[in-house]
Amino acid sequence: MLARLRPLLLCSLAAMPLAGPALLGSALASEMSDWSAPEGTAARLVAGGTEGGALIGGVEIRLSPGLKTYWRYPGDSGVPPQFDWSGSQNVEDVEVLWPAPVRFDDGGSFSIGYKTDVVLPLRITPKDPSKAVELKLNLDFAVCGKICQPASAALGLAVPSGGGAPSAALTQALARVPHRAALGAGGEPRIATALLQDGKDGAAIRLVAQVGDANNADLFVEGPGDDWALPLPARETGPDGRVTFTLPVDGVPKGADIGTAQLRFTLVDGDRAIEVHAPLSHH
Incomplete structure (x- = not known):
């Protein structure tokens, strides 16, 4: 599958040649x-x-x-x-x-x-x-x-x-290829919940994960097609390996319904990673 192109960055430094x-x-x-x-x-x-x-x-x-x-x-x-x-x-x-x-x-x-x-x-x-x-x-x-x-x-x-x-x-x-996992299932790492919430600044996605290395955990969210461009989430660490990821609902193609779409979540926990395919729950 061919992924879509993104604009090139416009700064200045020539690439260095490989040595040896x-x-x-x-x-x-x-x-x-x-x-x-x-x-x-x-x-x-x-x-x-x-x-x-x-x-x-x-x-x-x-x-x-x-x-x-x-x-x-x-x-x-x-x-x-x-x-x-x-x-x-x-x-x-x-x-x-x-x-x-x-x-x-x-x-x-x-x-x-x-x-x-x-x-x-x-x-x-x-x-x-x-x-x-x-x-x-x-x-x-x-x-x-x-x-x-x-x-x-x-x-x-x-x-x-x-x-x-x-x-x-x-x-x-x-x-290092993420293992497929079900939402809410497993030990560490796991994605416990994936919610679509209404807030004062508009709709947002809120995910709660359980990981072994909270300081180095990260999560990436993709839509069902290349025309989706969901932003990278903010991260807040909690006690006992709990991490909350939040991102605004942005980059959704016209006519698409994020409330019913099957999203792909990649949770990285140090040297371990999982991939979860699931729709958002509503709250």
Whole structure:
């Protein structure tokens, strides 16, 4: 699914080049592609194992110190990655699995993404599981310091039907992909309640979460479509790992009803994260 574009930030700092020629060295042909190295970054495809008839892989993005790139929903500003797999062979579907992101200050606005090297895991469904797949990716993304610079990479990787040996970076990224959870269920972390409330300043969303690390917990709310642009919430910590997140009802497409919409909540609790799909309760 292609995420919508956001305006680029208009500040001034050139992206720094990546150091060291070793970064672009040759790789095992069956497990990773060559690096593509736009300015300030490098990207490659990596292969992993198999899971339920699907192949596991990843898009590995390396960043120069001080640079960042964006999550599927970039927040107030930024450009989310866009993936074009149309040149691939023996591929029915490619699903991007997103590791838990962080919130960062873009200079007057807040965005969501990654401030260090990241692997975006992939779940690849082949048309014929008995045959190898040929991945072809045209990747468009942004690499940002004080300005955002567009980057693109053309990547290709042949993956055998049995997959490859996953790298440590891919294994770690898979562990950071939020687990699906039900609203109100589980121990820590969990989202206890998600309410739509009327207040003196208008309608607001109020979520109460239980986490292990209240000082570093964060939450991101997405609508059911790319035309939604819900703001990042304010956060208030309470006793015993309780955190309350509030955000105004803003960025809802014309004609949409937030009172009945199925929203996606990503709760990050240190190294753990969950994803909850649920409508808001009314209060």
